Amino acid sequence: MAQSIDDRRQVLEERWGPWEPMSLSQCFDSVVEQFPYRPFIITDDASLTYATVAETSRRIASQLSRCGVERGDNVAMIVDNRAEFAALKIGIARIGAVAVPLNFQYRAEELRAALAHSHTKFLFTVARSIATDFVEALDEIAPGWETHGGGSELPDLEQVVLIDGGRESGTTLAEFVGRGEPSFDSAPVDPDSISDIVFTSGTSGHPLAATLTHDMVLRSAYGSAFHRTFADEWRVSFALPMYHVFGYVEGLLASMFAGGAALPRQVFNPHTLLQAVEDHRVNEILAVPTMTVGLVEEAAKGDYDLSSLQSVFSAAAPAPVWLWERVQAELRPRMIFTGYGQTEVSAATTLTLPGDSLETVSETVGTLKLGGVASIDGTGRLAEYRTVSPMMGSPLSPGAEGELSVSGPIVSRGYFDDEERNEAMFDGDWLRTGDLGTVDSAGYLRLTGRARDLYKCGGELVSPKEVEDVIKTLPGIEQAYVAGVPDELMGQVGAAWVVPDGDALVDSSEIRAYCRNRLAAFKVPRFVSVVSAEDLPMTTTGKVQKFLLVERHH
Template identity: 30%
Template sequence: MRVEGAERMSNRVMNLGDLLTDAARRHPDRPAVVHGERIVSWAQMNARVDAFAHAMAGLGIGPGDKVIVQSRNSVEMFETMFAVYKLGAVWVPTNFRILPDDVSHVASSSQAKAIIYEPEFAAHADAARDAGAQIVICIGEARAGEHVHADLVAAEFGKPFRSAPVERDDPCWFFFTSGSTGKPKAAVLSHGQMAFVITNHLADLMPGTTSDDASLVVAPLSHGAGIHQLIQVARCVTTVLTVSRSLDADEAFRLIERHRVSNMFTVPSILTALVGDPAVDRYDHSSLRHVIYAGAPMLREHQKTALRKLGRCLVQYFGLGEVTGNITVLPPHLHDPEDGPGVRVGTCGYARTGMQIEIQDGEGNPLPPLENGEICVIGPAVFNGYYRNEKANAESFRNGWFRTGDIGHFDENGFLFITGRASDMFISGGSNIYPLEVEEKIVAHPAVAEACVVGMPDEKWGEIGVAAIVLQPGAEITPEQLKADLASRIAGYKIPKRFVVFDELPRSGYGKITKKAVRELLESRLAEEPVLEGAR
């Protein structure tokens, strides 16, 4: 039963920008962001954000307008999130590594009204303007016809800004997908949805987080790390930004020791690089309580190494940008550095609070435990659909369930195991092969540091598995030796027919090894050499 007259009011929710307003009231003088020697307090950050919001409103940016941000991590980049939110506008951050043509697509598909950029990305700003963005703001020295971010802030500094009223489904963030199967799509994240995500992350991923904590950023704020830092603001947690333009393990561990960092968000490849660096043994990292990794499965051998180096502070979550990571959680006490009875090796955890997962067949029917199918999910964290893309929406939703495109199964106790992406699966000799299982087995060999398996065309088998691998420093192994090792641990038809060694594997802007890029790399090598070289 609905109360008469309440329908119009019932959808009103908090504007997420006011998380910063509240933090500034509660802890005005405490550090909000630390970037090198620069420390910005909560009061200073909120004042700067309010000033920028006033300035953007004066330029004609208001509720519902899309604002692209093309920038590396910085205080200013982080502040743009809250200024845009307070306006009731939509934050559209990009992976700073993308090309100007990619920004053109982002601008046109999102119908962006403005772009905020750093000077090194001038060509990206031009592309956005050519695609329809009318307002250009530079975090640095602007060109003719553009606005200088610092000048806009200075002109309005000291004026409090009242956040725009918003409803639950009002968009606040266009989270662009990676585009591994086509052009990136804008997943619409809303104020109400993200309020649930914040609460859920604090409950499931970082319980007990308070203003006495500190969080280190080692990934771009444009995607998962941005969600993580939004949650830190909700608890008045200091955010520490690295200065290095690429991952620097020594800097990361030095900052962890100096600021007594208690939590951080990362992806498996970054975490593996951090714990594999000698710096892990040079600094005190005992303050770490929640080292959260997501974005891709973490190979078991890499997981063991991280646990042995950092202790049982690892937290895994599984999710997509469309569900803002809010599908499963594997908390620290369920991470074990050793295999043995009762240890669930390979699981990404159980369903997050308030979320429901179902394994479905091709027709949408639920499957029993231990049977592989598509992982589908419903709950308050599921996004509002893709912006202006009805085809993608029709393909991604079925009977109310969001279809992740990932394949997996439950065990008898409700723990989820991912076997791979539906798009990654290939068929060799009539048998379905999911690369993740094979990659796990390859990397378990002490000579192998990384592995990526893809299906490649073959006249006899239709497709065959080809493994791109990176060896441990100084290691040597032949394809025959590796195949012999695999033969005792995996079915013969799953063993890759060919292996090729690379010094490194291509990664996305967020540190993940991408199948698409690896396949292109292998195709290029095949064009040069009809038979792939074996592992040395």
């Protein structure tokens, strides 16, 4: 007989309560002790048990220590959704070093900026991704990196390890792991120390590097498993990148709390993802709305056994009621969820509840995530929200629309090496999210806009200034302004308004191509308009009013 929602939650509570703050490796090892031979990571190329991942992580930790990586040092990772990701993460955590997962769509300059800002000491990287040849990128920004690290350009970077080869003189991950000790153990790591530095916007101009602790990501992941009622051995599949907290916390770590498995996909392909659900009896799919559309269309024309599918969690952008209706009709999950969060709050802070109406799932981003034994004492929650004046930052009355501000044990304490942004975005224990919205009497959040220029494209946060700076390096461009405009599938996409330099001839397709060669795909504007300076809406002080440009776009 199938377990009820309450039964599932009770099993999790009994297994993990009362909550004891732990480091990532300590928490993982406690699961290894219970279920050493269960699979933890399943990909097309490998199925790795908890015990196998544990041993590999110990070898990685051992060799990092031998290479001089110490507690608090920053270790960057450019790793797509392959099986090695988990062992690297846990291995870095074992010695109290800090993981810096980087976007594998970065171009050379974006990579240089991220490595420099984070003072990365050690780098694990794939040789190439679909978007970027990282061997070539490293040759460009740090010549001689195979033997001399980052050189004068990146003086903190001491060593680079290639995950999959690609250069005869470089060290591969297999060689690196082979030199490590399988029984290595280190002194206990403080659960309140930083485990991750995660970039949340562009790496030119003003990058945002959120710091997260071991306890933050673990509490959040446990709360997600509890709220979404994971059963024992719960399996989660997703094509979301694990350098994001969505894939990492909501997928990889949350499944760990149920002794389950994560099935990350390197690229999003609706057919292969649904085939994985059938072949591996997957219980939950994580997606953003653009992926969800592809999944329901594929399911409608295909013939898949989706009887194991319990849940679909689609978030990071609004989704209309018709999409949720198709999810129910084509994928037939027993539960559907949407939610809201950001890197700075260790993934989701709000989720809809099982049984919420499709209107609620479409019109809100859920209510505060249940935390179970990991919650704030006596509240059952992991965070709390209020709205504040976007201009003054002062708290508003309950139910009033304003900038959402959040506090709780899963909220970052600040950005790495960025006092200016910390002063602007933190008010004591409260983080200003940059999103406009309301919180109703039942705790449900509704988003009404962005308080700042940053916008989300398919779940990826984009800094318009970074894109503007790139466009303005193209000969013939005098001015450039970028903003997010609404898009039903992506949430928002970029639009650019450019002013030519004098009589220069400017072609919008040339501008987009120029951006594609220098920026990750999600940052490239979908729309480019060539305008005159006189066409720009200006304030009396000479500032361009972007919100009027966005209104004109419609």
